Every structure is written in structure tokens, then in C-alpha cells.
Amino acid sequence: MEKENFTKWDMADNFKTKEDVINYIKVAIEDNDLYFLFKIFEAISRSKFASDFNLNNNKPSLEPLLNTLGFSLKLEKINDLQMA
Numbered sequence: 818m819e820k821e822n823f824t825k826w827d828m829a830d831n832f833k834t835k836e837d838v839i840n841y842i843k844v845a846i847e848d849n850d851l852y853f854l855f856k857i858f859e860a861i862s863r864s865k866f867a868s869d870f871n872l873n874n875n876k877p878s879l880e881p882l883l884n885t886l887g888f889s890l891k892l893e894k895i896n897d898l899q900m901a
Contacts, residue, residue, distance in 0.1 A: 842854065842857055846888075
């Protein structure tokens with residue numbers, strides 16, 4: 818049986834245009850998928866578009882990315898946690 822060869826897939830390599838990046842983000846937001854949103858965020862910081870979205874590989878920040886896309890991040894407390 819012949820051995821299969823696989824290459825490592827990286828989302829960052831899949832971004833061909835800024836619109837690709839924005840579309841990935843839109844899907845994550847529409848699906849309310851915070852995990853996917855953060856994976857996209859990581860991929861953008863590794864991509865050739867990092868500077869377009871005010872990101873830096875050494876110290877990425879979510880706020881500049883969201884601001885560039887016309888979003889803001891608001892954290893809202895939804896309940897009180899009871900600490901034992």
C-alpha cells in the first residue's frame with residue numbers, strides 16, 4: 818500500500834485578498850462562533866495582511882482588527898458567578 822503524503826494546511830495561506838479575510842470574519846460573526854473568530858484572528862496575524870489590519874506578529878491585538886473592520890468589542894456581564 819502506497820503511503821499518502823499530506824501537507825500542513827494553514828488558514829493564513831488561504832487569504833488571497835483582504836475580502837477573503839473579511840468574509841471569514843463575517844462567517845464567524847454570523848455563526849456566533851467565538852472560537853473560529855479567534856482562530857481567524859491568529860491566522861490574520863500570520864498572514865501577509867497583518868499590517869492591513871493593524872496587527873503585529875509579536876503582539877497582536879483584537880481591538881485594532883475589529884476597529885479596522887468597523888466593529889467594536891463590548892463585554893457584557895450576563896450573570897453573577899457564585900464562587901465556592
